[in-house]
Amino acid sequence: MKQIALLLPALLLAALSGCMSPRQLPQLPAVPDPSLDAGGTCNDTAARFVLGKTVDERLADEARIRAGARLVRVLRPDVTHDDEQRPSRLDLQTDALGRIVAVRCG
Known part of the structure; x- marks a missing residue:
């Protein structure tokens, strides 16, 4: 009888876990947010002052x-x-020392 009393909580927990729904993870958008590209045109020439x-x-x-x-x-x-x-x-490409070696839009 003592063995059944010890086994009962484990059986109950196993039975209840089957009733629980899996946790839903948030869905990530399949495509990037187009609003990040809305407006503003990148002009890499204006940013060339950072080279070096x-x-x-x-x-x-x-x-x-x-x-x-x-x-x-x-x-x-x-x-x-x-x-x-x-x-x-604006993309800033650096070398291994962290110096900016290229500037371009895209």
């Missing part, structure tokens, strides 16, 4: 503002990145 400088958050933001871009992305040589093109994004 060491990238930091302030400098990247200033380059983004001067270029008229909505977004800025720093591309480091040791980090993989997607090839998704966004007309309103």
